[in-house]
Amino acid sequence: MNAPDRFETFLLGDGEKKVTEEADTRVQSASVFTFNKEDHTLGNMLRSRLKQSPNVYFSGYKVPHPLVSTFELRVQTDGSITPRQALLQACKDLVTDLGLLSREFTKEWELRKMVGDNVDGGANGV
Amino acid sequence: MAIDLVEVQANTSSLADEFIAHRLGLIPLNSKNVDDVTYTRDCEYCDQYCEHCSVTLDLHARCTGDEIMKVYARDLVVSEPRPNEWVGMPVITDALGLGSVICKLRKDQEIRMKCIAKKGIAKEHAKWAPTSAVGFEYDPHNKLKHLDYWYEEDPAKEWPKSNNAAWEDAPQDGEPFDYSANPAKFYFDVESIGNLEPDAVVLQGIKVLQQKLALVIQELSGDDRNGDADGFGAPRSPDGMQAGGDYGMNQGYTTPFGDTGGQTMYGGGTTPFGATPYGQSGWQ
DSSP states (O other): OOOOOGGGGTSOOTTOOSEEEEEOSSSTTEEEEEEESOOHHHHHHHHHHHHTSTTEEEEEEEOSOTTSOEEEEEEEEOSSSOHHHHHHHHHHHHHHHHHHHHHHHHHHHHHHHHHTOOTTTTOOOO | OEEEEEEEEEEOSSSOHHHHHHHHHTSOBOOTTGGGSOOGGGOSSOSSOOTTTEEEEEEEEEOOSSSOEEEEGGGEEEOSOOSSSSTTOBOOOSTTSOOSEEEEEOTTOEEEEEEEEEOOOTTTOGGGOSEEEEEEEEOTTOTTOOOOOOOSSOHHHHSOOOGGGGGSOOOOTTOOOOTTOOOOOEEEEEEEOSSSOHHHHHHHHHHHHHHHHHHHHHHHHHTOTTTTTTSOSGGGHHHHHHHHHHHHHHTTOOOTTGGGGGGSTTSTTSSHHHHSHHHHHOOO
16 A cells, blocks of 8 residues: 555654745745644634734635645745744743643632532443 | 554454454544653654554463353553553443444454553544534624525524523613624534543643644744844844733733733833833734
């Protein structure tokens, strides 16, 4: 069988980089970031987070081919920060947001458990 | 955790080896605190598999009676040592404590197999998926009009409300349409297979996302051409995240932490972050 190994969709190959930046020569302060071994999970999340920044004019991503596990994220800023900085900040903000979500989730879950509300739907058989 | 390697020592059943191996792979195994297990490919102790990166389950069944015998997941014998006390146990939730059926045996038929369970992710094989169903919904009352319901006479009568509708106020009659509103509440239904509790699935998912982002941050700031000049550099990144968090919470989140945001050592203009456009103007 000539099917590629499934782990090639999430493990970086030898010498492969996670992210590479390529400046967009047609427009000022715009870059295309190519992410290796990532998919819509990260692409869509970063795209929508970047859109919330007041300094980002454009952010969009595409998966060039469904069988090739890369995506391209294009970011254009207003020039006060570089696309790289915008992306970095978006990543950091997402990490904090997720940390907050995780903490709040745990808090709420424990609270529910204490109240005795049957949150786990009877899945206690484990 | 799921069975990934099967060594067939004896199989005189009517099913082919690979058929049974496939069925064994799909048996849910307890994965509580699965972080104690390493991925086999990352394991530093072995070339193939060992007790740090795998769990061995032995299956030996032979039908001696005249009746047809069923082999169940409970017949899998977990061998010690294991990475922790939970990992690798077959998930058994039925009242009789049998677990899933592996195969049936006629008189004098026998199967003897050594199964190696490994840690993996569902992108490699669906047997590693911890959930059987995940539901997602927002705006159950369709206040944002992201949906255009087909109807014969009255959409409100013809379309049943979802369970999540109880969490939000129903729209009043004649309420003006808020065209600038954004969805703010999202509802997820997570159904676990039993190898992890649903809350653990959610928390693990959040953690994986954070790890993915951390890797990107590391790469982006590692060879940052602008270095520390803008305060986004690598050595400062832990502060940076902390500061970002405080600002984030000041903007609309009501947590106990939120109030102190401006007063912390990270707040205000004390760091380069305070001066960035991200600091005050808000992303929300």
